[in-house]
Amino acid sequence: MNTDTATGPVADTSADAAAGTPPTAAAHKRVAVVGGGIVGTMTAWQLAQRGHTVTVLDQWNTPNDRGASAGESRIFRTLYKEGPEYVAFIQRAGQKWKELEAAQDTQVLDWCGGLTIGRPDHPDVAAVLACAHELGLDHRVLNATAMREEFPAYGVDDDEIGVLDPNAGVFRPELAVLAARDEAIRLGATYRPYTEVLHVRPFPDRVMVHTAEGSDAFDSVVLATGPWAGALSGLGDGVIRPKQLVGSWFPVKDLSLHTPDRMPISVRRHPEGAFSAFPSLDGAGVKILNHHLEWPTIDQVDDLARFVAPDFVRSTEAAVARLMPHLDPTAVRVSTWTDGYTPDGAPIVGVGPVDDRIVLAVGMSGQGFKFSPMVGSVVADLVTTGSSSDALDIMDPARFTSGASS
Ligand SMILES: Cc1cc2nc3c(=O)[nH]c(=O)nc-3n(C[C@H](O)[C@H](O)[C@H](O)COP(=O)(O)OP(=O)(O)OC[C@H]3O[C@@H](n4cnc5c(N)ncnc54)[C@H](O)[C@@H]3O)c2cc1C
Numbered sequence: 001m002n003t004d005t006a007t008g009p010v011a012d013t014s015a016d017a018a019a020g021t022p023p024t025a026a027a028h029k030r031v032a033v034v035g036g037g038i039v040g041t042m043t044a045w046q047l048a049q050r051g052h053t054v055t056v057l058d059q060w061n062t063p064n065d066r067g068a069s070a071g072e073s074r075i076f077r078t079l080y081k082e083g084p085e086y087v088a089f090i091q092r093a094g095q096k097w098k099e100l101e102a103a104q105d106t107q108v109l110d111w112c113g114g115l116t117i118g119r120p121d122h123p124d125v126a127a128v129l130a131c132a133h134e135l136g137l138d139h140r141v142l143n144a145t146a147m148r149e150e151f152p153a154y155g156v157d158d159d160e161i162g163v164l165d166p167n168a169g170v171f172r173p174e175l176a177v178l179a180a181r182d183e184a185i186r187l188g189a190t191y192r193p194y195t196e197v198l199h200v201r202p203f204p205d206r207v208m209v210h211t212a213e214g215s216d217a218f219d220s221v222v223l224a225t226g227p228w229a230g231a232l233s234g235l236g237d238g239v240i241r242p243k244q245l246v247g248s249w250f251p252v253k254d255l256s257l258h259t260p261d262r263m264p265i266s267v268r269r270h271p272e273g274a275f276s277a278f279p280s281l282d283g284a285g286v287k288i289l290n291h292h293l294e295w296p297t298i299d300q301v302d303d304l305a306r307f308v309a310p311d312f313v314r315s316t317e318a319a320v321a322r323l324m325p326h327l328d329p330t331a332v333r334v335s336t337w338t339d340g341y342t343p344d345g346a347p348i349v350g351v352g353p354v355d356d357r358i359v360l361a362v363g364m365s366g367q368g369f370k371f372s373p374m375v376g377s378v379v380a381d382l383v384t385t386g387s388s389s390d391a392l393d394i395m396d397p398a399r400f401t402s403g404a405s406s
Contacts, residue, residue, distance in 0.1 A: 029219035036062035037069040040224035041180035042376030048187035059196035063177035068339040073278040074369040078167040081127040096373035108176040112260035114168025118269030155325040202355035227340035229362035234354035240340040248331035249285035273319025353401040
């Protein structure tokens with residue numbers, strides 16, 4: 001690490017720092033955040049809250065629909081099939097979402113609850129139940145009769161159950177990105193849209209960020225470049241694989257059954273259809289995100305085709321016809337986005353392979369929205385003090401960086 005940034009008093013990352021107490025002059029840093037999706041804007045907010053001078057650069061405007069942080073809705077859930085080791089991180093993220101909403105006087109997350117629906121022996125249903133039991137988390141198990149009565153939007157077979165997570169909800173992702181961006185700006189961050197970062201070069205006393213407009217010196221750089229992370233991160237080939245995700249909207253026949261107060265978000269696991277379902281936010285349709293077919297890996301994010309293979313749409317329509325009895329099973333709108341996936345499906349958050357002052361927050365692997373405020377907080381700790389007690393081992397870049405070139 002560069003001597004200017006390695007020595008001297010370190011800033012307090014505890015409650016005082018979170019409340020906005022500026023770091024000491026020696027610990028104050030100029031930080032560039034490359035990427036203004038949800039991870040970059042949350043990181044900018046957390047860095048600005050710790051008193052650093054923050055510049056966010058994005059090749060597009062923020063939010064944009066080119067990457068991973070757009071598409072009308074996202075899920076927050078606490079009963080986590082991906083593993084109980086995430087749960088405390090997610091719970092703390094939930095508190096930070098509320099803090100952001102209060103600071104910006106807005107609502108971006110509707111705590112409508114969430115269901116995992118399927119046969120009790122399906123691995124994802126079993127994992128959610130195991131997570132609830134192991135950690136003693138609030139939940140309710142509904143049999144098929146209770147499901148039909150309480151949540152009629154969902155068609156269930158007699159041998160299926162629903163596991164209700166009361167600490168789940170639905171985001172408005174574009175509004176969430178705007179809230180994080182605006183809170184960062186309110187705390188002093190600068191925002192530079194339509195500015196592609198071409199290179200990041202470390203020198204003993206600074207890290208240079210090069211764009212078509214020129215070069216600027218920073219003390220630290222955070223790469224929050226989502227599915228584009230292969231380019232600047234120094235991670236080896238194939239560590240970040242961009243995938244194409246597909247969402248479709250289906251018209252509601254009875255809106256009253258599909259509003260967030262009647263229809264929790266769901267993760268559906270059925271032999272004839274695996275998908276996530278989102279309550280109607282536009283008053284006309286329900287969004288279904290297909291998990292039934294393997295999402296295609298794409299070579300170049302900038303070449304993401306807006307075209308979606310017909311099989312994707314047909315299989316989603318078939319699943320809706322079978323499992324969502326009060327929707328018209330015709331996809332009237334289909335959209336596609338990308339996210340960057342790692343080989344083990346866990347994000348990469350920590351110091352990168354190129355230089356200690358270049359921190360990575362990439363490879364969110366389809367999970368990153370809900371816990372983005374905590375990713376931002378860990379990164380802000382790392383920039384401020386070089387370590388974070390909130391960092392999760394499963395997100396440690398070291399698992400991929402041995403042998404990576406700089
Ligand atoms: C369809 C879909 C559904 C999902 N559902 C959920 C969900 O329900 N719950 C959940 O928690 N997560 C979900 N996820 C995952 C979550 O949305 C993503 O993990 C998260 O949005 C990733 O955000 P990001 O900031 O890392 O990436 P992005 O939003 O892609 O942001 C990266 C930014 O970096 C910019 N950039 C890249 N390279 C450069 C450069 N060289 N110079 C300047 N700027 C650059 C890009 O323009 C972009 O704006 C979903 C993802 C998708 C795609």
